[in-house]
Amino acid sequence: MHMSKSDCSIRASVLIKPGQIEMQSRPRPAPGPDEVLVRIACVGVCGSDIHYYRHGRIGDQILKSPQCLGHEGSGYIEAIGSDVRGFEVGQLVALEPSRVCGWCSHCRQGNYNLCPQVKFLGTPPIEGIFQEYYVFHFSQCFPVPAGVSPAAAAMIEPFVTGLCASRSLRPEPGHSALIIGVGAIGLGCVNMARLYGATCVIALDKLDHRLELAAHQGATHTLNVTRSDPLDFIHSVAGSPGVDCVYESSGAGQEVAQLMVTAAVRNGKLSVMGIPLEDELPLPIHEARRRGLIIHNVRRFANCYPAAIRLVASGKVDPEAWVTHRFSLEQIPQALELADSYADGVVKALIEM
Ligand SMILES: [Zn+2]
Numbered sequence: 001m002h003m004s005k006s007d008c009s010i011r012a013s014v015l016i017k018p019g020q021i022e023m024q025s026r027p028r029p030a031p032g033p034d035e036v037l038v039r040i041a042c043v044g045v046c047g048s049d050i051h052y053y054r055h056g057r058i059g060d061q062i063l064k065s066p067q068c069l070g071h072e073g074s075g076y077i078e079a080i081g082s083d084v085r086g087f088e089v090g091q092l093v094a095l096e097p098s099r100v101c102g103w104c105s106h107c108r109q110g111n112y113n114l115c116p117q118v119k120f121l122g123t124p125p126i127e128g129i130f131q132e133y134y135v136f137h138f139s140q141c142f143p144v145p146a147g148v149s150p151a152a153a154a155m156i157e158p159f160v161t162g163l164c165a166s167r168s169l170r171p172e173p174g175h176s177a178l179i180i181g182v183g184a185i186g187l188g189c190v191n192m193a194r195l196y197g198a199t200c201v202i203a204l205d206k207l208d209h210r211l212e213l214a215a216h217q218g219a220t221h222t223l224n225v226t227r228s229d230p231l232d233f234i235h236s237v238a239g240s241p242g243v244d245c246v247y248e249s250s251g252a253g254q255e256v257a258q259l260m261v262t263a264a265v266r267n268g269k270l271s272v273m274g275i276p277l278e279d280e281l282p283l284p285i286h287e288a289r290r291r292g293l294i295i296h297n298v299r300r301f302a303n304c305y306p307a308a309i310r311l312v313a314s315g316k317v318d319p320e321a322w323v324t325h326r327f328s329l330e331q332i333p334q335a336l337e338l339a340d341s342y343a344d345g346v347v348k349a350l351i352e353m
């Protein structure tokens with residue numbers, strides 16, 4: 001690799017304030033002893049990036065000073081800290097966005113998604129990876145085998161939410177599963193329900209092109225909820241007791257609060273992944289109680305990257321199919337606008353460096 005003066009500065013797409021993004025150059029960072037420097041290859045645009053771009057906040061996480069967004073990434077190992085073993089320069093890695101303390105009781109029990117010290121990429125005030133290089137703790141980097149593209153490696157991040165939720169829901173062979181909302185996270189759930197052996201996989205959305213993709217990836221039944229009543233549909237295809245497993249991956253909040261309970265069978269299970277704008281949801285609690293419904297709240301994910309990478313490398317899950325649009329680093333404002341408008345059949349917009 002040749003080094004020139006220009007190699008010392010990197011390009012970054014910086015959110016200055018809501019609605020305003022600027023390209024800036026910054027010094028290239030260097031890894032500490034237990035870190036690696038990664039040249040970012042691909043980054044997916046997530047709903048949370050759009051929230052920060054539009055409103056400068058998600059709940060009490062508020063953009064206070066200019067920074068980069070972006071957390072669904074892949075990249076190439078560029079430099080390796082002195083204490084790090086097992087990596088090679090040039091290796092393609094999928095990037096886990098949580099940097100955790102490693103020592104609290106949650107980390108030590110393997111539930112590092114609950115680490116109170118977590119620094120999550122692109123969540124203020126933590127810098128994101130809408131920039132050319134980034135320093136990671138080595139434990140956040142997962143090498144992918146040859147044959148997994150940089151785009152597919154970037155899609156591991158949205159995929160693992162559905163994988164993690166499925167480890168709690170455990171749909172059984174022959175079970176029915178409902179997936180409410182089939183953006184990238186919901187599509188991951190469709191794939192996982194299929195892989196667990198669910199024979200009835202129902203996908204709901206408001207966008208036909210997402211439902212087509214869901215059907216292509218394993219949904220047995222799809223419904224556009226703007227056209228007919230979802231509960232009637234669910235009963236007609238899964239039977240009137242309801243579905244065994246419900247994945248809430250829409251974040252539609254009040255709109256789906258009733259449905260995610262009433263769609264479930266007695267002793268059924270519900271996994272809540274979607275992040276609603278509201279602070280409170282009107283859950284029909286007596287319905288949930290009578291059903292003995294088991295409700296899981298999914299806080300991101302832990303210990304999922306190796307399995308997700310094997311599923312993608314083996315061809316059992318094709319998350320690159322979720323990528324409908326590709327943009328450069330300079331085009332991030334267009335990518336955010338497109339993803340926010342749900343226009344042009346977009347499922348996942350990807351930034352390619
Ligand atoms: Zn995301």
Ligand SMILES: [Zn+2]
Nearest residue numbers: 101104107115
């Ligand atoms: Zn911790």
